[in-house]
Amino acid sequence: xxxxxxxxxxxxxxxxxxxxxxxxxxxxxxxxxxxxxxxxxxxxxxxxxxxxxxxxxxxxxxxxxxxxxxxxxxxxxxxxxxxxxxxxxxxxxxxxxxxxxxxxxxxxxxxxxxxxxxxxxxxxxxxxxxxxxxxxxxxxxxxxxxxxxxxxxxxxxxxxxxxxxxxxxxxxxxxxxxxxxxxxxxxxxxxxxxxxxxxxxxxxxxxxxxxxxxxxxxxxxxxxxxxxxxxxxxxxxxxxxxxxxxxxxxxxxxxxxxxxxxxxxxxxxxxxxxxxxxxxxxxxxxxxxxxxxxxxxxxxxxxxxxxxxxxxxxxxxxxxxxxxxxxxxxxxxxxxxxxxxxxxxxxxxxxxxxxxxxxxxxxxxxxxxxxxxxxxxxxxxxxxxxxxxxxxx
Amino acid sequence: xxxxxxxxxxxxxxxxxxxxxxxxxxxxxxxxxxxxxxxxxxxxxxxxxxxxxxxxxxxxxxxxxxxxxxxxxxxxxxxxxxxxxxxxxxxxxxxxxxxxxxxxxxxxxxxxxxxxxxxxxxxxxxxxxxxxxxxxxxxxxxxxxxxxxxxxxxxxxxxxxxxxxxxxxxxxxxxxxxxxxxxxxxxxxxxxxxxxxxxxxxxxxxxxxxxxxxxxxxxxxxxxxxxxxxxxxxxxxxxxxxxxxxxxxxxxxxxxxxxxxxxxxxxxxxxxxxxxxxxxxxxxxxxxxxxxxxxxxxxxxxxxxxxxxxxxxxxxxxxxxxxxxxxxxxxxxxxxxxxxxxxxxxxxxxxxxxxxxxxxxxxxxxxxxxxxxxxxxxxxxxxxxxxxxxxxxxxxxxxxxxxxxxxxxxxxxxxxxxxxxxxxxxxxxxxxxxxxxxxxxxxxxxxxxxxxxxxxxxxxxxxxxxxxxxxxxxxxxxxxxxxxxxxxxxxxxxxxxxxxxxxxxxxxxxxxxxxxxxxxxxxxx
Numbered sequence: 001x002x003x004x005x006x007x008x009x010x011x012x013x014x015x016x017x018x019x020x021x022x023x024x025x026x027x028x029x030x031x032x033x034x035x036x037x038x039x040x041x042x043x044x045x046x047x048x049x050x051x052x053x054x055x056x057x058x059x060x061x062x063x064x065x066x067x068x069x070x071x072x073x074x075x076x077x078x079x080x081x082x083x084x085x086x087x088x089x090x091x092x093x094x095x096x097x098x099x100x101x102x103x104x105x106x107x108x109x110x111x112x113x114x115x116x117x118x119x120x121x122x123x124x125x126x127x128x129x130x131x132x133x134x135x136x137x138x139x140x141x142x143x144x145x146x147x148x149x150x151x152x153x154x155x156x157x158x159x160x161x162x163x164x165x166x167x168x169x170x171x172x173x174x175x176x177x178x179x180x181x182x183x184x185x186x187x188x189x190x191x192x193x194x195x196x197x198x199x200x201x202x203x204x205x206x207x208x209x210x211x212x213x214x215x216x217x218x219x220x221x222x223x224x225x226x227x228x229x230x231x232x233x234x235x236x237x238x239x240x241x242x243x244x245x246x247x248x249x250x251x252x253x254x255x256x257x258x259x260x261x262x263x264x265x266x267x268x269x270x271x272x273x274x275x276x277x278x279x280x281x282x283x284x285x286x287x288x289x290x291x292x293x294x295x296x297x298x299x300x301x302x303x304x305x306x307x308x309x310x311x312x313x314x315x316x317x318x319x320x321x322x323x324x325x326x327x328x329x330x331x332x333x334x335x336x337x338x339x340x341x342x343x344x345x346x347x348x349x350x351x352x353x354x355x356x357x358x359x360x361x362x363x364x365x366x367x368x369x370x371x372x373x374x375x376x377x378x379x380x381x382x383x384x385x386x387x388x389x390x391x392x393x
Numbered sequence: 394x395x396x397x398x399x400x401x402x403x404x405x406x407x408x409x410x411x412x413x414x415x416x417x418x419x420x421x422x423x424x425x426x427x428x429x430x431x432x433x434x435x436x437x438x439x440x441x442x443x444x445x446x447x448x449x450x451x452x453x454x455x456x457x458x459x460x461x462x463x464x465x466x467x468x469x470x471x472x473x474x475x476x477x478x479x480x481x482x483x484x485x486x487x488x489x490x491x492x493x494x495x496x497x498x499x500x501x502x503x504x505x506x507x508x509x510x511x512x513x514x515x516x517x518x519x520x521x522x523x524x525x526x527x528x529x530x531x532x533x534x535x536x537x538x539x540x541x542x543x544x545x546x547x548x549x550x551x552x553x554x555x556x557x558x559x560x561x562x563x564x565x566x567x568x569x570x571x572x573x574x575x576x577x578x579x580x581x582x583x584x585x586x587x588x589x590x591x592x593x594x595x596x597x598x599x600x601x602x603x604x605x606x607x608x609x610x611x612x613x614x615x616x617x618x619x620x621x622x623x624x625x626x627x628x629x630x631x632x633x634x635x636x637x638x639x640x641x642x643x644x645x646x647x648x649x650x651x652x653x654x655x656x657x658x659x660x661x662x663x664x665x666x667x668x669x670x671x672x673x674x675x676x677x678x679x680x681x682x683x684x685x686x687x688x689x690x691x692x693x694x695x696x697x698x699x700x701x702x703x704x705x706x707x708x709x710x711x712x713x714x715x716x717x718x719x720x721x722x723x724x725x726x727x728x729x730x731x732x733x734x735x736x737x738x739x740x741x742x743x744x745x746x747x748x749x750x751x752x753x754x755x756x757x758x759x760x761x762x763x764x765x766x767x768x769x770x771x772x773x774x775x776x777x778x779x780x781x782x783x784x785x786x787x788x789x790x791x792x793x794x795x796x797x798x799x800x801x802x803x804x805x806x807x808x809x810x811x812x813x814x815x816x817x818x819x820x821x822x823x824x825x826x827x828x829x830x831x832x833x834x835x836x837x838x839x840x841x842x843x844x845x846x847x848x849x850x851x852x853x854x855x856x857x858x859x860x861x862x863x864x865x866x867x868x869x870x871x872x873x874x875x876x877x878x879x880x881x882x883x884x885x886x887x888x889x890x891x892x893x894x895x896x897x898x899x900x901x902x903x904x905x906x907x908x909x910x911x912x913x914x915x916x917x918x
Contacts, residue, residue, distance in 0.1 A: 026806070251784070253777045260768065264757040269716050270746055271769035272737030382810070 036377040037323070040369035047369070048362045056354055064352040072347025073340055081215060081229030085301075086339035087332075088231075089114070089293040091238035093317025094324060094331040095245050096147075096290035100165075101326050102249060103282035104262035109154060109169025110290040111314025112176030113147035117291025118298045119180060120146030122305035123188065125205035125298070132208045139209040140295060147291020148284050150176060155283035159276045165283065177310065184307045200307035211300040232300035234292075239332065241289065246328030258282055293317070319367050325374070338363065408619070412439040414476065415572050415603040416461060416492075421470035423456050430456040432627040433470065438572075440475075443594060443604045445614040445635070448624035449647055449843030454607050457624070458574050461605070462494040463487040474572075493565030494574040497581070499557050501549045508532040508545035511563045535566050539596045555586030559593065572603045579613050583701055584871065584904035591617045610872065611640045623647055648845050663879055664692035667727055667832050667863035668713075674721035675708040682708040684887035685722070690832065695854060695864040697878030697895065699871060701907050705887035706867050707749070710836050713865070714746045715739050727831055740769055743831030747821055747838050749867075751814075755821040758809040762802055765809050765820065766791035770828050790827065798823035799849070815846040822850060826857060833857060836867045851877060871900050885909050 052062050073079060093110050100107035107113075121143035128135060150172055157163035190203040211232045215225045225231070249255035261268045261278045268275050293313045298305050316338060323337070324330030345359035418436040422429065431453045438444045446454050459465040460472065463481040471478050474490050481487050487494070501510050508529040517531065518524035529545040536543040536559075543552075543559055552560070558578060565573055579587050594604055594617055608614045614621055615635050623630040623646040630646050668690040675683035683705045690696040700706055711717035713724060715736035724732045731739050746769075748754035756765050767776045767787050775786040791805040798819045803811055812820065818838070825833065835854065839847040854877060858864055868874050874881055878895035883906035890906045891913040905911040 251782050253771060253780045253782060256764065256771055256777075256782055259760065259764075260757050263759050264753070266753045267755060267757050267768065269736060270714060270748055270754050272735065272740050272772065274735070274737075 032377050032381060036373040037370060040366065040373040043369045043373070044362060044366040047365045048358070051358055051361050051365070052354060055358060061352065061354050065348055065354050065358070068347040068351045069344040072351060073344030077224045078226045078229045079343060080223065081218065081225035081231045082343050083336060083339040084214075084235045085229065085231035085296070086342050087335040088235045088238045088296050089311070089313045090316055090320055090335035090338050091242055091332055092289060092293035093313040094320030094335055095241055095328070096286045096293065097314075097317045097321035098245070098324070098326040098331060099258075099282055099286040099289060101321055102255075102258045102262045103279060104265065105158075105279065105282055105286070106166050107151070107154075107169055107283065107286045107290075108166055108318070109151060109172045109287070109314070110293065110317045111310070111312070112169070112173035113150040113287045113290035114293035114313055115176045115180055115310055116150040117143040117145075117147035118294030118305055118309065119183065119188075119202075120149075120291075121209075121295050122202045122205060122298045125209035126203040126304070129206040129208050135206065135208040136211065136299075139205075139299060140292070143295045143298075144288040144291040147293075148288040151283050151287025151290070155280050155287075158283070159280050173314070180309065181307065184305065184309075190304065202305045205299055205303045209299060210303060211296070213300070230301050232296050234296040234300055237292070238335075241292070242328040242332050245331075249326075249328075254281075290314070290317075319363075323367065323370050337366075341366075408439045408441045412441060414438065414473070415440040416605070417473040417476075418457070418461075419471050419473070421457065421460060421467045421472065423453075423460060423465060424468050429627050431460075431467070434624070434627070434629045436622055436629060437632070438603060438605055439620075440603050441598060441601050442619040443598055443606060443617055445606045445608050445618035445621045446624065447608050447611070447614055447621060447643060447647060449845065452624040452647070452843075453627040454624055455576065456627075458494065458576060458605070458607060461487065461492060462574060488568055488570065490572075491570050492572045492574065493568060493570030495558065495561040495565065495576060495578060497576045499561055501557060501560060503548070503550040505549060506545065507536075507543055507547050507549060507552075507560050507563070510549055510560055511535075511545075511567050513564075515568060532563060532567065535563055538600070539566070539593050553586070554581050555583075555589055558582070558590065562593065562597075571601065572605070573597065574605045574607075576607045578606065579608065579610060583907050584900050585908055585910075587613060611643050612872075614643070615640060625649060644844055648843075661693045661859055661861070663694035664861070666690070666725075667692050668865060669725040669728075670713070670722065671725075672722040673709065673712060673719050673724065675705070675712050675717060676720045677708060681720075682887050683712065683719070686884070686887070686889055688882060688889060690863045690865050692831075692863050693858055693861050694879045695858050695866055695877050695895075697874035697881045698865060698867045698884055699874045699881055699903050699907060700867075700869070700884035702869055704884050704907075706836070706884055708887075709884070710746075710749070710834060710867060713834055714744070737772060740828065741773075743829075745825040745828050745830030745833045747825055747833070747835040749836035749840070751817050751821050756809045756817055761806050761808055762795070762812075762820065763788045763791035763805040766794050766805070766824055768824065770824070794820060794823035794827060798853075815842050818842060819846065819849070822853060826853065830862065832863045832865070834865045834867070837869065838866070839868075839870065839873060847873075871903055874903070875900065883907055885912065888912075 049062055052065055053059070093114065096110045096113070097107055121139050124142035125139040128138070154163070154165045154168035154172060157168045158165050184202065185200045188202050190201055192203070211234055213227070213229075214231045214233050214235055215227055215229050218225055218231070249258065257268070257273045257278055260271065260273055261275050265275045268278070294309075297309070297311070320331055320334040320338060323334035324332070341359055341363050345356040348354055348359055349356035414437050416436070416438040418434055420433045420435065421431055422433050423431040434453065434457060436457065446457070448454050456465060460467050461481065463483045463486050466482060472481060473479065474492065479490060481490065481492075502513065505513070508525065511532045512528040516523050517527045532545040536545065543556060543563070549557060549560060558581070562573065578590060582590060594606075597604060606618060615638070618635045620632055621635055621638065621643060622632040623643060625647060633643070666689045668688075670686055670688040673683055673686045674681060686705075686709060688696070698706060708717065712719040715731070715734060718733060722732070723730055726739065726742050726744060729742060731742065734742075752758060757768065763784070764787065767790055771777055771782070775783055776790070777783065788805050794800065795802050795805065800812065800816045800819045800823065802816065809817060822838065838854070839850050842850065851873070854864055854866070866874065866877060875895065875898060881893045881895050881898050881903065883890045883903055885907060886909065890909070890911070893902070
């Protein structure tokens with residue numbers, strides 16, 4: 001073993017170019033991100049035509065479906081109002097699922113969480129009254145608390161017992177269903193509902209906790225929605241929530257840590273991030289946002305919660321979060337797309353001989369093609385990146 | 394250094410230039426998407442020689458060997474085995490050509506005996522009946538044939554790593570291989586085991602076997618190989634006789650410039666204690682993995698902790714960093730007790746940590762370099778204030794890290810997986826140094842790095858030490874421990890078996906303590 005002073009190691013010339021933001025590269029990457037959803041929509045449309053042809057064996061029906069989707073789905077004076085209103089719960093549900101995804105959690109329980117949120121909001125909305133400025137926010141918070149409470153059990157089970165959240169949230173969905181049936185047909189049933197057309201539902205929400213229609217606002221902008229169109233100020237709240245979500249994920253320490261634990265929890269711990277605390281926060285936040293998904297129906301449209309309330313938003317939310325790549329903008333876009341497909345399916349049911357289930361098939365096809373297209377683009381980008389690295393190295 | 398590890402030499406036959414070629418590669422080229430892994434490589438291995446293949450990471454050694462063993466096919470060029478051009482399209486074909494390969498990671502069934510493992514896939518017996526006695530007899534014969542004391546009836550899980558490696562070699566011999574490819578066989582061994590492996594290789598050579606040996610450590614290569622072929626950037630740089638070359642010459646061929654990996658003296662004498670560990674105990678699944686460790690690392694000191702992996706290093710490090718709550722004892726950082734402080738508090742107090750597994754613990758590979766560049770420091774200004782991140786400051790930091798540590802990176806916005814392993818390690822190192830630590834815990838900081846990157850990491854550690862940093866260096870690479878450490882501790886079975894002066898310690902001495910053959914402590918009750 002030689003023991004001697006080491007002469008300074010020869011330094012290769014500093015050839016590393018100063019790193020900078022490569023805007024052209026950023027633009028190209030963004031272009032590829034857009035390419036995937038576009039390609040999958042085209043593919044879905046082709047498959048949709050094939051589905052209609054197989055079911056109906058007639059090109060005329062394809063034309064009928066296309067015109068119904070265009071005329072009724074989009075061009076009817078009130079179409080956009082229906083789409084916005086329908087998109088509102090989808091956006092909240094998509095955001096709730098996306099918060100979980102960011103932390104690496106698969107929150108299947110949005111379905112039960114928004115139902116419980118709707119129930120607690122209906123109770124607080126109907127049992128209390130007061131000035132709107134107090135009662136409405138309180139009711140909305142109650143809805144979030146309901147969703148949060150339903151997410152608490154899976155969160156605790158995951159952090160303390162290691163139970164996988166997929167299993168526990170699914171179980172909580174069943175529980176939510178049972179609890180709703182039990183309460184709406186019993187303790188919370190509106191006693192004024194009698195007679196042969198009696199509905200099993202809660203007492204009506206006090207007007208001080210009701211959320212107004214947004215039709216007037218839109219019509220003042222030049223739209224001509226019909227007054228009963230189901231779009232409320234919750235739509236605006238949903239858009240604001242999407243913006244807050246985007247900023248939180250990208251620009252806050254919380255969002256950063258969320259992404260770290262979601263991508264590589266083992267690297268989070270040495271970085272001083274408490275993974276269990278983050279899992280807990282993410283799950284609870286996801287539940288609280290889920291609690292918002294059901295509120296438009298209860299506080300803006302029906303003014304009560306009824307027995308057949310459960311709408312499947314939670315499962316659509318998963319599809320929307322996937323389709324929107326967990327980005328705020330993407331989730332809003334995906335929610336609008338799904339809302340449009342819903343609207344279009346009503347049009348197909350009203351004005352063609354084609355079963356409207358065809359649009360459900362179309363929705364499924366779109367999700368599958370999106371997943372495939374994204375995976376292809378992702379692999380392509382990764383390969384390109386690798387190649388560039390090797391070329392530079 | 395070579396003299397220390399090498400055994401007596403000189404009596405062996407060495408195949409001369411007239412010896413027939415066992416394997417010959419002519420202009421072998423293999424491309425992966427855009428990358429040329431092997432670029433018209435010529436390789437000639439004589440029958441009956443030990444031929445070492447050396448080169449930095451990514452130089453193309455493994456690709457070349459995979460083609461010989463049929464795991465990859467060349468895009469161009471031809472491979473000749475015993476003078477005949479052959480298309481080796483599967484390991485099955487390679488075995489039929491009597492070529493065998495021992496991978497770095499053993500492929501053994503732990504619960505089976507030595508004999509069962511060896512005959513697996515080619516069992517003796519008739520009509521579906523396994524003749525175990527016959528298997529044990531044949532395996533025992535083979536084992537004695539190359540001078541190893543292996544009991545064919547022992548279960549593999551009871552064997553030491555070196556013995557398991559011998560079982561892998563037996564598997565090849567049992568299948569009749571006479572061209573053996575060993576992929577970095579010494580990487581997992583302690584010095585004494587390396588010497589045993591070399592004895593086995595010599596006796597195999599005497600039986601006329603040809604051995605191709607991928608190697609990491611140049612003194613080992615010089616000790617055992619007859620000839621050495623150096624690969625660099627996918628090209629064969631040249632083949633030299635081991636007897637006529639030096640470590641420096643081979644290193645220069647590998648890197649393309651002179652390299653100096655030698656012991657460096659501290660410029661400043663060690664100061665007061667920075668890290669104090671008192672009677673630390675960590676129990677994992679009922680076993681005391683860390684069994685009362687007392688240890689001190691001072692300012693301006695590199696304390697090298699040597700040991701065979703699995704002797705409690707991992708648990709000790711986890712307890713120090715705050716990833717695991719110790720079951721006894723105390724830890725002080727800069728005279729403040731941190732035994733149960735959170736990871737974040739420890740980092741705030743000046744602890745930095747280079748994790749053993751940078752992919753798993755050091756980086757979030759899908760996230761960008763500017764995000765990875767502040768991981769663990771993202772909680773403090775200027776990177777975040779009142780919970781709001783400042784991407785501009787983060788990007789500036791990442792750019793500085795990449796520049797100062799010469800990380801080869803496409804851009805600060807590239808994801809972590811765009812970097813090669815060595816560059817990932819450099820980024821982690823750069824990040825941890827940038828946190829202005831008082832204590833650096835570096836676990837295997839050069840594992841898997843090539844010579845150029847290793848040299849760089851060593852230099853940074855030494856410079857940090859000279860600037861007052863206390864470094865706890867955990868490594869299985871004794872050369873590294875001896876080159877850098879002011880003091881060396883050997884951990885064996887969860888205890889510090891001895892502490893030695895870094896300048897005076899020798900590899901053999903460390904090896905004795907690492908294997909438990911010697912200890913300054915009372916044996917455990």
